[in-house]
Amino acid sequence: MNLTLRIWRQTGPDDPGRMVSYQVPDVSPDMSFLEMLDVLNDRLTLDGEAPVAFDHDCREGICGACGMVINGVAHGPERATTACQLHMRHFRDGQTIDIEPWRAKAFPVIKDLVVDRSAFDRIVAAGGYITAPTGAAPEAHAQLVRKSDADAAFESAACIGCGACVAACPNGSAMLFTAAKVSHLSLLPQGQPERSTRVVGMIDAHDAEGFGGCTNIGECTAVCPKGIPLTSIGRLNRDYLKATRDRDGAPAT
Amino acid sequence: MHWTTNERSPSVWRVTALSTRSPIRSSIGLKIVMAVTGILLVLFLLAHMLGNLKIFVGPASFDHYAHWLRTIGSPVLPDTWYLWIQRAVLGIALVAHIWSATVLARRARAARPVRYAHRPKVQGSYAARTMRWGGVIIALFVVYHLLDLTTGDLNPVGDPRRPYANVAADFAPERWYVTLLYTVAIVTLGFHLRHGLFSAFRSLGQQTPRGEARARALALGFSVALCAGYLLVPFAVIAGLVR
Numbered sequence A: 001m002n003l004t005l006r007i008w009r010q011t012g013p014d015d016p017g018r019m020v021s022y023q024v025p026d027v028s029p030d031m032s033f034l035e036m037l038d039v040l041n042d043r044l045t046l047d048g049e050a051p052v053a054f055d056h057d058c059r060e061g062i063c064g065a066c067g068m069v070i071n072g073v074a075h076g077p078e079r080a081t082t083a084c085q086l087h088m089r090h091f092r093d094g095q096t097i098d099i100e101p102w103r104a105k106a107f108p109v110i111k112d113l114v115v116d117r118s119a120f121d122r123i124v125a126a127g128g129y130i131t132a133p134t135g136a137a138p139e140a141h142a143q144l145v146r147k148s149d150a151d152a153a154f155e156s157a158a159c160i161g162c163g164a165c166v167a168a169c170p171n172g173s174a175m176l177f178t179a180a181k182v183s184h185l186s187l188l189p190q191g192q193p194e195r196s197t198r199v200v201g202m203i204d205a206h207d208a209e210g211f212g213g214c215t216n217i218g219e220c221t222a223v224c225p226k227g228i229p230l231t232s233i234g235r236l237n238r239d240y241l242k243a244t245r246d247r248d249g250a251p252a253t
Numbered sequence B: 001m002h003w004t005t006n007e008r009s010p011s012v013w014r015v016t017a018l019s020t021r022s023p024i025r026s027s028i029g030l031k032i033v034m035a036v037t038g039i040l041l042v043l044f045l046l047a048h049m050l051g052n053l054k055i056f057v058g059p060a061s062f063d064h065y066a067h068w069l070r071t072i073g074s075p076v077l078p079d080t081w082y083l084w085i086q087r088a089v090l091g092i093a094l095v096a097h098i099w100s101a102t103v104l105a106r107r108a109r110a111a112r113p114v115r116y117a118h119r120p121k122v123q124g125s126y127a128a129r130t131m132r133w134g135g136v137i138i139a140l141f142v143v144y145h146l147l148d149l150t151t152g153d154l155n156p157v158g159d160p161r162r163p164y165a166n167v168a169a170d171f172a173p174e175r176w177y178v179t180l181l182y183t184v185a186i187v188t189l190g191f192h193l194r195h196g197l198f199s200a201f202r203s204l205g206q207q208t209p210r211g212e213a214r215a216r217a218l219a220l221g222f223s224v225a226l227c228a229g230y231l232l233v234p235f236a237v238i239a240g241l242v243r
Helices: A034-047 A118-124 A148-158 A162-170 A174-188 A193-207 A217-222 A229-244 B025-057 B060-069 B079-109 B133-151 B165-172 B171-202 B209-238
Strands: A003-009 A018-024 A096-100 A109-110
Touching: A018 A034, A096 B171, A118 A174, A118 A193, A118 B133, A148 B171, A162 A174, A174 A193, A174 A217, A174 A229, A174 B079, A193 A229, A193 B025, A229 B171, A229 B209, B025 B060, B025 B079, B025 B171, B025 B209, B060 B165, B079 B133, B079 B209, B133 B171, B165 B171, B165 B209
Parallel strands: A003 A096
Antiparallel strands: A003 A018
């Protein structure tokens, strides 16, 4: 396959950046998208040019490090697939492919396709944890969890924090990420003590980072490589409503 | 989570305790304001649509209905008091609805300072992507509609005691452009409600997949029925069923 790539090049946070075209000949349809970029980078390095910087780590779709907007779609055209698990057979010979970084105020570009996603870390730090006793692992059956709750919590826990939901959202909102992180804990008995402070703190952090609000369009869930459902945002909203009604910490009646 | 080569201060620096910000100003709080005020306005739209259908009963009945609206609550309340209370509540709801939409739209714009070079159409419905401009069109129409059929300034008859005559003159066949404008506004409203109603349920905590299917079906059915109810009147005037 011969491809034309138009890639966002930006030397650093202060560079305005631009789209640059590259020809990539002899692409195997069995390559992953990142391997195709590796081939381009090998050539750029040999030619003495700066290789295209992009984030990647496990390359098996479970770490959440990779992520780029491919032809306007976060993680590219395949559903429930990260960019590293996307293969070149899904593209046509001679196609022009536009590659851009996640675009959000809260995700400033560090270089080329690499963005700083530490805003997500700060949202999690604002409440995405439980107070667990340390020491030997507790007996697994000591605390019973309904199967349906365990399944829904696991569905949310599958979030790898890649940021595709923000990249796809017309409002630049991180509500799907926040909803996944909130509902993954609030559905389980272990998550109950901090349930109110968690949701209020995480939404405060979400807004403080400069993400937009949710308008229930569903772009996020369409590109989510882990298929986090849009309904989890409803669960987040419900938790927030409940938490803000008793946020002054009055004891239970 | 993410390791970056960024050499600024550690990525986790603000472990937020509860902020002192009012929860209404959060992005979820604003959505809840939109949902509650939107539902209030929808209930008014439903009552208004059903009231309009009185026109098919006859001129006397329609005019009597319009007069009765001014006497609700009597003798406990003086004449037209109830009407003014309702207008005030709806006005506040409308202002709150537009205010929260504006704040959210401005935040959304600020959240993406650099646009995508390649951006296909949003995969969501047409209704979802036209919420903001659709809302502006509806707001402009409401202003025209009040000047037309409430104050009568833009109406060819404009007699507050004869609403039936006002409506019949308004949608007369030679004033086809009024009907066209009305139809465009009502269809825009239908699209607005199709996404807006579902979105309101979601903002208020709708959280199951089956409930989502139901909420979407209800929003679509309600919007179609509301549009049909409103459009019946002008097209009946054009067809000569109301004269």
